[in-house]
Structure formats: C-alpha cells, structure tokens
Amino acid sequence: xxxxTLQERINTLQNxxxxxxxxxxxxxxxxILEKHIAxxxxxxxxxxxxxxxxxxxxxxxxHDIVPAVKPQAAxxxxxxxxxxxxLKLTCDYARSKGMYVIIDAKRGDIGSVAETYSxxxxxxxxxxxxxxxxxxxxxxxxxxxLGSDGIKPFIDTAKKHDKAIFAxxxxxxxxxxxxxxxxxxxxxxxxxxxxxxMLEDISDDTIDKNGYTCAGAVVGATxxxxxxxxxxxxKHTFFLVPGYGAQGGTAENVKGAFDENGNGAIINSSRGIxxxxxxxxxxxxxxxxxxxxxxxxxxxxxxxx
Amino acid sequence: xxxxTLQERINTLQNxxxxxxxxxxxxxxxxILEKHIAxxxxxxxxxxxxxxxxxxxxxxxxHDIVPAVKPQAAxxxxxxxxxxxxLKLTCDYARSKGMYVIIDAKRGDIGSVAETYSxxxxxxxxxxxxxxxxxxxxxxxxxxxLGSDGIKPFIDTAKKHDKAIFAxxxxxxxxxxxxxxxxxxxxxxxxxxxxxxMLEDISDDTIDKNGYTCAGAVVGATxxxxxxxxxxxxKHTFFLVPGYGAQGGTAENVKGAFDENGNGAIINSSRGIxxxxxxxxxxxxxxxxxxxxxxxxxxxxxxxx
Numbered sequence: 001x002x003x004x005t006l007q008e009r010i011n012t013l014q015n016x017x018x019x020x021x022x023x024x025x026x027x028x029x030x031x032i033l034e035k036h037i038a039x040x041x042x043x044x045x046x047x048x049x050x051x052x053x054x055x056x057x058x059x060x061x062x063h064d065i066v067p068a069v070k071p072q073a074a075x076x077x078x079x080x081x082x083x084x085x086x087l088k089l090t091c092d093y094a095r096s097k098g099m100y101v102i103i104d105a106k107r108g109d110i111g112s113v114a115e116t117y118s119x120x121x122x123x124x125x126x127x128x129x130x131x132x133x134x135x136x137x138x139x140x141x142x143x144x145x146l147g148s149d150g151i152k153p154f155i156d157t158a159k160k161h162d163k164a165i166f167a168x169x170x171x172x173x174x175x176x177x178x179x180x181x182x183x184x185x186x187x188x189x190x191x192x193x194x195x196x197x198m199l200e201d202i203s204d205d206t207i208d209k210n211g212y213t214c215a216g217a218v219v220g221a222t223x224x225x226x227x228x229x230x231x232x233x234x235k236h237t238f239f240l241v242p243g244y245g246a247q248g249g250t251a252e253n254v255k256g257a258f259d260e261n262g263n264g265a266i267i268n269s270s271r272g273i274x275x276x277x278x279x280x281x282x283x284x285x286x287x288x289x290x291x292x293x294x295x296x297x298x299x300x301x302x303x304x305x
Numbered sequence: 306x307x308x309x310t311l312q313e314r315i316n317t318l319q320n321x322x323x324x325x326x327x328x329x330x331x332x333x334x335x336x337i338l339e340k341h342i343a344x345x346x347x348x349x350x351x352x353x354x355x356x357x358x359x360x361x362x363x364x365x366x367x368h369d370i371v372p373a374v375k376p377q378a379a380x381x382x383x384x385x386x387x388x389x390x391x392l393k394l395t396c397d398y399a400r401s402k403g404m405y406v407i408i409d410a411k412r413g414d415i416g417s418v419a420e421t422y423s424x425x426x427x428x429x430x431x432x433x434x435x436x437x438x439x440x441x442x443x444x445x446x447x448x449x450x451l452g453s454d455g456i457k458p459f460i461d462t463a464k465k466h467d468k469a470i471f472a473x474x475x476x477x478x479x480x481x482x483x484x485x486x487x488x489x490x491x492x493x494x495x496x497x498x499x500x501x502x503m504l505e506d507i508s509d510d511t512i513d514k515n516g517y518t519c520a521g522a523v524v525g526a527t528x529x530x531x532x533x534x535x536x537x538x539x540k541h542t543f544f545l546v547p548g549y550g551a552q553g554g555t556a557e558n559v560k561g562a563f564d565e566n567g568n569g570a571i572i573n574s575s576r577g578i579x580x581x582x583x584x585x586x587x588x589x590x591x592x593x594x595x596x597x598x599x600x601x602x603x604x605x606x607x608x609x610x
Contacts, residue, residue, distance in 0.1 A: 024417065025432070033433070042433035074418045078425035080393060080439040085386040108411055108448055110478040112329065113379045120383035127330070128338070128347035134385040143413055145450040145473055147480035168450055173415040175452035178503065182496060184487040191487060191496070198483065 002138065002164035002214045003238045006100045007263055009067035014305050015296040016258070018068040018102060018240070019288075020270025021058065021090060023051040023075050027275040029284050048082035051075070054284070055090045058274060061285035063097035066292050070240075070268055073105035091135050101137045102240065106168065108143030110150050118157035118165075139164040141218060141240070144195050145179075148202050151215070155203050158214045164238070165215055169196045170230065172220025172243030192226070196234050204236065210263060212238045219257065221249025221267065228256030231264075239265040244295070245272030251298040262303045269295055307443065307469035307519045308543045311405045312568055314372035319610050320601040321563070323373040323407060323545070324593075325575025326363065326395060328356040328380050332580040334589050353387035356380070359589070360395045363579060366590035368402035371597050375545075375573055378410035396440050406442045407545065411473065413448030415455050423462035423470075444469040446523060446545070449500050450484075453507050460508050460520050469519045469543070474501045475535065477525025477548030497531070501539050509541065515568060517543045524562065526554025526572065533561030536569075544570040549600070550577030556603035567608045574600055 010016045025033060028050055036046040036053075059069065069090075076087035091101045107117040119125060121140045124133045142154050142165045154165045170180055170192040180192040196217055203215035213236050219227050221243035231239070239257045243249040244267050257265035269291075276291040277284035299305075315321045330338060333355055341351040341358075364374065374395075381392035396406050412422040424430060426445040429438045447459050447470045459470045475485055475497040485497040501522055508520035518541050524532050526548035536544070544562045548554040549572050562570035574596075581596040582589035604610075 022418070024421065025430075037433050042435035044430075044432060044437055044439070047430075047432045072414075072418055074412075074414060074421040074425065077389075078421050078430050078439060080437075081386040081390040083439075084382075084389045088385060106413055106448070107379075108413070108450075109377075109379060110476065113327070113377055116329065116379040116383050120379065125330075125349075125352075125383050127349060127352045128342050130347035132349055132385075134349070134383060134388075143411070143448045143450055145413075145448055145484055146476050146478060147483035147485070149478050149480040150476075171415065171451050171455075173451060173454050175454040178452035179450055179496070179500065180452070182487065182489040182499070184489060184496075191484070191489075194487070195484065 002158060002162050003212045003216065004208050004210060006068065006138070006266065007210050009100055010266065013065060013067050014300060015065060015067060016266050016299060017066050017292065017295055018070045018266045018268045019062055019066050019273050019292060020070045020072055020104070020268050021055050022072040022270045022274065023054055027271065028054045029277060044079045044082045048079045048086040051079065051083070051086045052089050056093050057285045058288055059094050059097055059099065061289045062292055063099050065289070065296060068100040068102060068266060069094045070102040070104050072270065073103060088135055091137055095136070102139040102141070102166065103135060103137040104141045106141045106143050108146050108150050110146055111153070114150055114153035115157065118154040122163040123157050123161045139166060139216070141165070142167045144168050148198060151199065152202055155206070155215050159206055163214070166218050166240040167199050167215060169199065169217040170219045170223055170226050172222045172247055176220065193230065193233065196230055196237065200234050200237050207236055212236055212264060216240055218242065221254045222247055224253040224256055227254065231256055231259065240268065241265055242268045245269040251302045255302045258303060262305065267299060307463060307467050308517045308521065309513050309515060311373065311443070311571065312515055314403070314405055315571065318370060318372050319605060320370060320372060321571050321604060322371050322597065322600055323375045323571045323573045324367055324371050324578050324597060325375045325377055325409070325573050326360050327377040327575045327579065328359055332576065333359045334582060349384045349387045353384045353391040356384065356388070356391045357394050361398050362590045363593050364399050364402055364404065366594045367597055368404050370594070370601060373405040373407060373571060374399045375407040375409050377575065378408060393440055396442055400441070407444040407446070407471065408440060408442040409446045411446045411448050413451050413455050415451055416458070419455055419458035420462065423459040427468040428462050428466045444471060444521070446470070447472045449473050453503060456504065457507055460511070463519045464511055469521060471521040471523050471545040472504050474504065474522040475524045475528055475531050477527045477552055481525065498535065498538065501535055501542065505539050505542050512541055517541055517569060521545055523547065526559045527552055529558040529561055532559065536561055536564065545573065546570055547573045550574040556607045560607045563608060567610065572604060
C-alpha cells in the first residue's frame with residue numbers, strides 16, 4: 001500500500017535518503033530573514049516567509065536526487081499560525097515536485113483525539129459539505145507510549161487514505177534506553193522490541209506487494225546492533241532511521257536497516273544537509289545538494305548500488 | 306514555582322477542575338458553524354471562527370467557577386493555520402479571564418527539537434531584536450517514551466519562564482497497560498512507576514512552597530488504585546487526572562489523587578462539560594456551567610470542602 005510509492009521513488013533515484021526540513025532560524029542564512037524583516041518588520045510573519053523561501057529553494061535543489069522530505073513540526077509551530085501556513089506550503093511544494101512527505105510531529109493520543117490528529121496530517125476534515133486536506137502528508141511519525149489504542153486510529157486513517165505512519169520504536173537519543181531498553185515479558189525482551197512486535201501485529205492486514213505494512217518504525221542510526229536485530233525480527237516493518245550525520249550515525253551503521261534486497265528503510269539527515277552552507281562558504285542550496293549527493297554515494301557504497 | 310498559581314486559583318474557587326476545550330465540530334451547536342459559513346463560506350476559516358466563538362462563550366460562562374482550561378491541540382491543528390490562530394486566541398482569552406491554561410499537546414522529542422516545542426508553547430522566540438510568545442500557556446503535556454533527555458528541555462524551559470509541564474505517566478485509555486504496566490527493574494515495578502520516579506528525580510530542584518515540582522504527571526481517573534499508589538510514592542508531583550465523566554471516572558475514583566491537604570491534583574472533564582448542551586436542551590454555555598457546578602460539588606463532597 002502506502003510505502004510502495006516511497007520505495008518506488010527510492011529505487012528510481014537509487015537513494016534511500018530523507019532530508020529533514022528543520023528550519024530553526026539559526027540554520028537559515030541571515031540575509032533571508034533580514035530581507036523579509038525589511039519588508040514586514042521583526043515578526044512571526046517575516047520569520048515564516050524566510051522559512052518558506054529557504055525550504056522551497058532546498059526542495060528545488062534536492063527533488064531530483066532525494067526521494068523524500070521530513071518537516072519537523074516543532075520549527076513551524078514555534079512561529080504560530082504563520083509557521084503552520086509555512087508547513088502547509090512546504091508540504092504542497094514538495095509533493096508538487098514529486099517528493100514523498102513525512103511530517104515528523106510524533107503525535108500520540110487516544111480515541112477520537114488520535115483520530116483527529118491522523119486526519120489532520122494524513123486525511124481530511126469536512127466543513128459543511130466541503131472537504132479539506134489540511135496538510136495532506138504521505139506519512140506521520142507517531143508516539144507509542146499510550147499503547148495500541150493510541151496507534152490504531154492512526155493506522156486506520158492511513159489505510160483509509162492510502163498513507164502511512166512511522167511509530168517510535170527505538171529512538172536515536174542517548175537516554176532512549178531509560179524507557180525503551182527496559183527488559184519486559186517472559187522470556188525477557190527489550191521494551192522497544194515488544195513495541196515493534198505489537199506494531200507489526202496490529203497492522204498485519206496492510207502488507208503491501210513489497211512485504212511492508214503501512215505502520216513503519218522509527219529506529220535510530222545511533223544503535224546499529226539494535227537496528228540489525230530489529231530488521232531480522234520485524235520483517236514487515238519499514239524503517240525510518242534518524243541519527244545519521246550530525247548525531248553521529250554513519251553509512252556503515254545504517255546498513256543493517258535494509259532487507260536482503262536493499263529495501264525497507266529510509267535514512268534521515270537534517271542539519272547535516274540543510275545547514276551545510278555554514279561549513280562550505282557556498283549558496284545554501286548548492287551546499288545542501290553537494291552534501292545530499294555525498295550522503296547518497298556513501299549509502300550506495302554500503303548497499304552495493 | 307509554577308503550580309503555586311494553579312493551586313491558589315483552585316483554593317480560591319474551591320474547585321480542582323480543569324475543563325478540556327476539545328472543540329470537535331461535532332461538539333459545537335450547528336447554528337454557530339452555520340452562521341460563520343453563511344459569512345465566510347464552507348472553509349477552515351469559518352470552522353475556526355466557530356471554535357473561537359464557542360470557546361469564548363464557554364470561558365465567559367466558566368471562569369468564575371473553574372480555575373483552568375485545557376485546550377486539546379488536535380482539534381485546532383485539524384483546522385490548519387486558522388485553527389492555530391483559534392488556539393492562540395483561546396489561550397489569550399482564558400488568561401485574560403484569570404484562568405490557568407494547560408495546552409494538551411503531548412509533545413515529545415529530543416534535544417533542540419524538544420527545546421523548540423517547549424519554547425513554542427511555554428516560552429518565546431526572537432525574530433531579530435523582537436521577542437514573541439506564540440501561545441504563552443501556563444503548562445504543556447509531554448510524552449515520556451524518549452526518556453529523560455526528551456523531558457529535561459521541557460523542564461528547563463518551564464523553569465526559565467516560571468511555567469510547568471505534565472508528563473505522561475499512567476494514561477486513562479484501556480490499552481495504556483500494554484506499555485505502561487510492564488514490570489521492569491529489580492525488584493520489579495511497573496514501568497509507569499519508574500517513569501514517575503524518574504520525573505520526580507530530574508525535577509527535584511524545582512520544589513515549590515506547596516511541595517510540588519514544576520514537572521507534574523498525567524495519571525488517569527480510570528485506574529483509581531494506581532492513582533492512589535502513585536500519590537503516595539510521588540510526594541512532590543502534581544497530578545493532572547483525565548478520564549472523569551465521559552470516560553467513566555467518578556469523584557470517588559479520583560479522591561486518591563489528592564494529598565492529605567486536598568492539594569496536588571486537578572481533574573479534567575472535556576466532553577462531559579462542553580457538550581452537555583446535547584443532553585440538556587439549554588444554551589451550551591448554560592449547560593456547561595450547570596455541569597461544571599455539578600462536577601465541582603461532587604469533588605467538594607469527596608474532599609470534604
């Protein structure tokens with residue numbers, strides 16, 4: 001179903017990369033913000049317009065070599081309603097350029113609230129007889145702490161609209177183990193493994209022609225052994241792998257995320273690509289493209305592509 | 306620190322209640338939406354204006370008897386940028402009426418992303434030399450699956466701005482036990498207890514004059530035994546208790562959430578109050594006030610107020 005289009009795009013470009021669009025104002029070249037401030041004043045509208053310009057130029061520079069983008073919701077929410085408009089325009093523009101759009105919002109709630117979140121990002125809302133798709137993303141990241149009834153509404157919405165989710169299984173941060181590595185069940189397994197198995201279990205009616213359900217998993221590049229072990233256990237789960245680059249993960253570290261055909265995973269880099277201009281003394285779009293090509297080539301090497 | 310103002314307001318009104326502002330379009334009397342559609346058309350702007358009108362009239366009807374409101378972010382996000390503007394105006398109006406505002410967004414992420422979420426909802430952002438508080442809520446709900454480095458940035462921001470958080474410990478939904486009730490550690494305890502203890506641990510430098518840190522916990526009314534047990538264990542943790550009313554929790558069920566002085570907890574009801582008009586054949590604001598008074602009186606009874 002829904003990861004089919006992502007896998008096709010990855011195969012066409014021979015590049016299993018997603019670029020994280022995390023437009024912290026610190027990552028945007030100062031002259032862009034200054035230009036919009038000169039026009040609109042020092043306000044959230046000007047900041048949001050700087051974000052839009054930055055993202056659109058990045059998408060323009062990357063869409064023919066990178067299959068997907070992952071806007072990180074926090075950086076849009078901090079700009080209020082203007083930021084949300086920037087998020088919507090970013091999603092629309094990326095899709096118009098053929099990119100797969102993963103909104104990284106890590107939403108998690110129960111019942112009708114979970115349903116509302118999932119319809120907000122992946123689906124639609126009716127106002128009178130008119131229907132709107134507020135963001136129309138292809139996939140959404142989802143938190144798993146609330147258990148299966150916090151995840152099923154997202155899976156149901158994904159099924160309904162032929163979209164997908166990525167649920168948190170083993171995250172890339174140093175203290176992820178405090179919760180996720182706890183030993184549970186008998187015989188004992190790590191909590192993250194139990195979460196991964198539950199995820200595969202509640203989505204097993206959505207397996208696509210490549211063997212993957214619509215409920216993918218977030219598994220960090222910073223834990224390569226866990227990544228390889230999970231790949232073997234969760235044969236039907238597509239992986240979104242953060243932690244490459246700025247967080248320390250290498251191409252060798254993420255090799256274990258892929259199945260025997262080199263499918264079933266996509267590797268994220270955010271700052272490493274979008275803020276490459278800080279190290280390269282080049283236009284930010286050129287610097288991002290250069291860095292994305294270098295990441296693609298690193299991944300191709302370990303995947304024998 | 307930050308729960309001091311909430312406790313004061315609770316004591317003044319003798320009412321430990323928070324009303325959940327979950328403006329699902331289904332919960333809003335149809336004539337309100339129709340009026341805005343007549344003016345603006347069938348679009349998200351009209352829907353957002355219906356939400357604003359509904360919320361403002363509820364706040365007007367409740368602010369002298371209820372100390373706090375808890376807007377549920379999902380119902381605003383599904384209306385896109387217009388919905389986020391409605392969320393901001395709702396927060397501003399509630400605060401102007403003296404209410405304590407808890408944004409229920411269950412955000413969870415790591416490092417600079419967690420910092421950005423926390424500044425978005427509790428703090429500020431600088432654009433050039435100007436500083437903006439996008440939402441300026443008093444408290445924010447936070448997910449705990451990512452471990453302490455996913456929670457500390459929220460606590461740091463809360464400290465900086467004299468605000469607070471409520472982190473998910475034991476949620477009210479039927480399947481919360483799948484993750485949160487797992488037995489962990491030696492000697493074995495439930496995961497939710499380990500999470501609660503970690504929370505108290507990483508916030509113990511913020512204990513206020515009432516004995517509470519700025520890092521509260523979400524503990525569901527639907528698990529009264531767990532609630533009482535946690536109250537005894539987590540002596541410095543303020544509780545936000547969902548699950549009262551529509552989800553099945555009673556005043557007797559939540560008695561165990563309070564400390565020996567009747568402090569340290571606030572009980573949420575959402576649909577039960579804001580959608581009371583559906584059962585009562587009265588104006589929604591009057592129906593909500595009547596229901597809120599009845600909930601207050603139930604709670605006063607079990608708390609001997």
